[in-house]
Amino acid sequence: xxxxxxxxxxxxxxxxxxxxxxxxxxxxxxxxxxxxxxxxxxxxxxxxxxxxxxxxxxxxxxxxxxxxxxxxxxxxxxxxxxxxxxxxxxxxxxxxxxxxxxxxxxxxxxxxxxxxxxxxxxxxxxxxxxxxxxxxxxxxxxxxxxxxxxxxxxxxxxxxxxxxxxxxxxxxxxxxxxxxxxxxxxxxxxxxxxxxxxxxxxxxxxxxxxxxxxxxxxxxxxxxxxxxxxxxxxxxxxxxxxxxxxxxxxxxxxxxxxxxxxxxxxxxxxxxxxxxxxxxxxxxxxxxxxxxxxxxxxxxxxxxxxxxxxxxxxxxxxxxxxxxxxxxxxxxxxxxxxxxxxxxxxxxxxxxxxxxxxxxxxxxxxxxxxxxxxxxxxxxxxxxxxxxxxxxxxxxxxxxxxxxxxxxxxxxxxxxxxxxxxxxxxxxxxxxxxxxxxxxxxxxxxxxxxxxxxxxxxxxxxxxxxxxxxxxxxxxxxxxxxxxxxxxxxxxxxxxxxxxxxxxxxxxxxxxxxxxxxxxxxxxxxxxxxxxxxxxxxxxxxxxxxxxxxxxxxxxxxxxxxxxxxxxxxxxxxxxxxxxxxxxxxxxxxxxxxxxxxxxxxxxxxxxxxxxxxxxxxxxxxxxxxxxxxxxxxxxxxxxxxxxxxxxxxxxxxxxxxxxxxxxxxxxxxxxxxxxxxxxxxxxxxxxxxxxxxxxxxxxxxxxxxxxxxxxxxxxxxxxxxxxxxxxxxxxxxxxxxxxxxxxxxxxxxxxxxxx
Amino acid sequence: xxxxxxxxxxxxxxxxxxxxxxxxxxxxxxxxxxxxxxxxxxxxxxxxxxxxxxxxxxxxxxxxxxxxxxxxxxxxxxxxxxxxxxxxxxxxxxxxxxxxxxxxxxxxxxxxxxxxxxxxxxxxxxxxxxxxxxxxxxxxxxxxxxxxxxxxxxxxxxx
Numbered sequence: 033x034x035x036x037x038x039x040x041x042x043x044x045x046x047x048x049x050x051x052x053x054x055x056x057x058x059x060x061x062x063x064x065x066x067x068x069x070x071x072x073x074x075x076x077x078x079x080x081x082x083x084x085x086x087x088x089x090x091x092x093x094x095x096x097x098x099x100x101x102x103x104x105x106x107x108x109x110x111x112x113x114x115x116x117x118x119x120x121x122x123x124x125x126x127x128x129x130x131x132x133x134x135x136x137x138x139x140x141x142x143x144x145x146x147x148x149x150x151x152x153x154x155x156x157x158x159x160x161x162x163x164x165x166x167x168x169x170x171x172x173x174x175x176x177x178x179x180x181x182x183x184x185x186x187x188x189x190x191x192x193x194x195x196x197x198x199x200x201x202x203x204x205x206x207x208x209x210x211x212x213x214x215x216x217x218x219x220x221x222x223x224x225x226x227x228x229x230x231x232x233x234x235x236x237x238x239x240x241x242x243x244x245x246x247x248x249x250x251x252x253x254x255x256x257x258x259x260x261x262x263x264x265x266x267x268x269x270x271x272x273x274x275x276x277x278x279x280x281x282x283x284x285x286x287x288x289x290x291x292x293x294x295x296x297x298x299x300x301x302x303x304x305x306x307x308x309x310x311x312x313x314x315x316x317x318x319x320x321x322x323x324x325x326x327x328x329x330x331x332x333x334x335x336x337x338x339x340x341x342x343x344x345x346x347x348x349x350x351x352x353x354x355x356x357x358x359x360x361x362x363x364x365x366x367x368x369x370x371x372x373x374x375x376x377x378x379x380x381x382x383x384x385x386x387x388x389x390x391x392x393x394x395x396x397x398x399x400x401x402x403x404x405x406x407x408x409x410x411x412x413x414x415x416x417x418x419x420x421x422x423x424x425x426x427x428x429x430x431x432x433x434x435x436x437x438x439x440x441x442x443x444x445x446x447x448x449x450x451x452x453x454x455x456x457x458x459x460x461x462x463x464x465x466x467x468x469x470x471x472x473x474x475x476x477x478x479x480x481x482x483x484x485x486x487x488x489x490x491x492x493x494x495x496x497x498x499x500x501x502x503x504x505x506x507x508x509x510x511x512x513x514x515x516x517x518x519x520x521x522x523x524x525x526x527x528x529x530x531x532x533x534x535x536x537x538x539x540x541x542x543x544x545x546x547x548x549x550x551x552x553x554x555x556x557x558x559x560x561x562x563x564x565x566x567x568x569x570x571x572x573x574x575x576x577x578x579x580x581x582x583x584x585x586x587x588x589x590x591x592x593x594x595x596x597x598x599x600x601x602x603x604x605x606x607x608x609x610x611x612x613x614x615x616x617x618x619x620x621x622x623x624x625x626x627x628x629x630x631x632x633x634x635x636x637x638x639x640x641x642x643x644x645x646x647x648x649x650x651x652x653x654x655x656x657x658x659x660x661x662x663x664x665x666x667x668x669x670x671x672x673x674x675x676x677x678x679x680x681x682x683x684x685x686x687x688x689x690x691x692x693x694x695x696x697x698x699x700x701x702x703x704x705x706x707x708x709x710x711x712x713x714x715x716x717x718x719x720x721x722x723x724x725x726x727x728x729x730x731x732x733x734x735x736x737x738x739x740x741x742x743x744x745x746x747x748x749x750x751x752x753x754x755x756x757x758x759x760x761x762x763x764x765x766x767x768x769x770x771x772x773x774x775x776x777x778x779x780x781x782x783x784x785x786x787x788x
Numbered sequence: 789x790x791x792x793x794x795x796x797x798x799x800x801x802x803x804x805x806x807x808x809x810x811x812x813x814x815x816x817x818x819x820x821x822x823x824x825x826x827x828x829x830x831x832x833x834x835x836x837x838x839x840x841x842x843x844x845x846x847x848x849x850x851x852x853x854x855x856x857x858x859x860x861x862x863x864x865x866x867x868x869x870x871x872x873x874x875x876x877x878x879x880x881x882x883x884x885x886x887x888x889x890x891x892x893x894x895x896x897x898x899x900x901x902x903x904x905x906x907x908x909x910x911x912x913x914x915x916x917x918x919x920x921x922x923x924x925x926x927x928x929x930x931x932x933x934x935x936x937x938x939x940x941x942x943x944x945x946x947x
Contacts (some may be wrong), residue, residue: 441884
């Protein structure tokens with residue numbers, strides 16, 4: 033069976049890499065390593081050149097580059113190896129990519145926060161450039177010439193004066209024996225020398241395998257002798273099994289047995305929820321067996337969770353003074369003064385419900401426990417979290433958990449949490465054979481780590497020119513911190529997600545955050561708190577513009593104010609980011625100008641008839657500046673159609689422009705889903721939605737007809753591209769709906785409001 | 789015993805006749821290019837062809853395919869104009885839904901050589917893509933339609 037052969041080969045290969053390399057994130061060991069596993073597999077007889085954790089060159093010239101970030105559709109598995117290839121001056125058609133296992137030597141591997149290229153760009157350049165220097169040195173030595181007289185062209189070292197050439201494969205073995213040059217002795221290419229970085233021709237490495245069905249996702253991973261498992265989880269967070277009857281389940285053809293998984297010990301973090309697993313010969317039998325289980329669950333404090341009253345609790349909190357996150361000037365003084373002088377005060381409240389990720393591939397994993405060690409294959413965004421979670425649950429060492437990463441059928445943050453991988457490992461330990469755990473779509477939606485539900489309160493005092501003189505914003509929502517600490521009520525670590533960094537030119541500003549309890553597992557979803565924060569802020573900007581009788585785009589532009597670096601007074605990692613990526617309003621202004629121009633804003637808006645309108649929003653997230661104009665048509669039934677979207681993005685240096693466009697086209701569709709349909713609710717602690725009929729995601733016929741993505745040419749350091757397209761979309765759409773209908777809607781999703 | 793063909797090969801099945809074709813393909817036949825997405829014919833990730841027509845294999849029990857010719861993505865060879873267009877337009881992001889999208893698009897182009905945007909929307913509305921590649925899917929189907937015409941013309945000239 034081909035797949036299993038592949039699997040076993042990967043395992044050996046990993047053993048090779050692990051054994052060969054010293055510790056450290058970036059280690060150019062450059063040792064010539066002979067490994068029995070490697071040789072035993074009939075690979076190239078000559079030992080491969082292994083200059084680092086990241087790259088090897090075989091004698092046939094094949095360059096193997098390790099991708100240490102997970103591929104869930106954002107392109108990082110292609111982008112980072114492309115950077116290595118460019119600086120190595122290798123030929124991309126001779127490059128193979130190997131997916132890294134979870135291993136701290138690769139540094140942080142949690143593929144989230146839109147930071148794979150941002151964090152890896154300089155390092156990958158260094159990896160490639162170091163290899164290039166060593167190859168040149170080896171060739172120069174062979175020729176007996178100075179390395180200074182040599183250059184490279186793709187996959188060859190060239191001696192300039194004589195025109196002699198040596199292929200990379202021909203000098204790899206000799207290069208591997210050389211000492212690794214110091215960083216300062218490794219020149220990087222100039223931008224004009226780049227052959228791959230920033231080029232239109234770049235496409236996903238896995239594209240041919242994807243379109244032929246050969247690509248291996250987590251759902252497709254197998255292990256010899258494995259069984260299938262489907263787990264009935266407690267409907268309410270924290271419930272435990274009181275009793276269960278598996279008589280009928282065991283009668284289902286193909287069902288082998290049932291096993292229990294212990295409930296988590298709070299905080300839940302990434303532990304399994306607990307429940308009853310049906311073990312079977314195939315997925316269908318496991319699913320069918322589950323339907324025949326009878327389980328009685330005990331009570332949970334989270335059974336009190338009902339979405340409608342919970343919303344009121346959040347809103348009540350948001351109307352009271354909360355914890356101050358950022359304070360500029362004195363908003364209270366201005367509000368008092370404004371009240372005295374009869375000035376204009378504008379208030380608005382916004383609400384956004386829970387969302388589920390609903391990746392097309394539901395959570396799935398295969399794992400084997402044997403002799404105190406675990407081998408797992410999973411579509412995970414975070415293989416090191418797989419190691420930590422399983423090690424902790426089974427009482428083994430983290431190093432004894434090997435986690436291989438498949439392609440991910442979407443992730444969007446859900447697959448940073450490896451609870452399903454842990455389930456497979458726990459069950460395998462009980463069974464003594466490999467187990468594949470497959471979640472149904474219903475499991476995926478019921479037992480997500482949900483995007484949080486949020487209430488925002490906004491208040492502004494506006495001057496005679498219509499511009500705000502004071503701006504107060506409060507946000508209240510169950511924080512992601514509750515996943516790690518049951519006492520967490522404030523979203524301290526999430527304030528950088530569009531709340532502590534308002535980029536507007538307002539003399540008095542205060543941002544606050546109020547407390548909220550959690551009752552379901554809360555997690556990251558593509559762009560995270562930016563979704564509701566941008567919704568509140570950019571909707572409120574439009575409200576202020578309309579109240580001032582100003583053009584929304586011009587008002588937004590004026591509010592951003594003159595080009596300047598905004599002082600954010602941040603701490604920790606955020607302060608570090610702010611040093612390298614200062615909040616530069618010139619860049620924000622530029623993206624606004626671009627979408628205004630490309631959308632024909634103003635001209636077009638005037639030309640639009642009744643029921644048609646345009647809306648605008650701009651938001652910086654993951655250090656990327658984005659402005660979006662959405663055009664809507666609201667038909668006689670109140671249904672919203674989206675003929676056009678224009679987005680301008682400044683994400684600094686770009687590796688693969690076409691992939692970036694694809695990300696932003698996709699963000700408009702993701703944004704459409706959450707703006708029009710997305711809503712997860714709970715009744716007595718259990719989630720009400722279950723599959724795509726009652727948790728709708730956008731289909732082709734409701735998606736934006738055309739999304740125009742303009743990438744600003746920039747030499748700034750690379751910033752995020754996977755997430756930043758999402759936040760401005762919903763407010764731009766809602767602002768367009770206001771332009772089209774005169775209706776100001778302040779809650780997501782739009783389907784809850786009748787427009788006609 | 790249920791007899792049928794998968795990608796031209798004779799097959800028999802004597803397991804649970806209610807087992808959806810999807811799980812036969814994936815777990816028994818090891819043809820994993822056909823994906824599981826919802827189990828309720830709501831997302832189209834499991835789309836295959838039954839006698840040339842697109843069906844949702846997650847909701848088609850084995851007992852209903854007796855005598856049928858099933859084609860999965862693995863049976864589309866050599867590279868179909870739809871797959872070529874998918875590569876040229878660089879449609880996929882994560883790629884998980886794309887085999888289902890491609891099977892649906894191939895079935896569409898068999899029935900309709902030159903579909904309009906409206907035709908494409910109608911035919912493809914049952915295939916979800918959470919990454920949101922719809923704009924490129926539409927463009928790729930138009931491109932594939934052109935490729936097919938070009939191939940047809942070329943074939944005529946050769947004849």
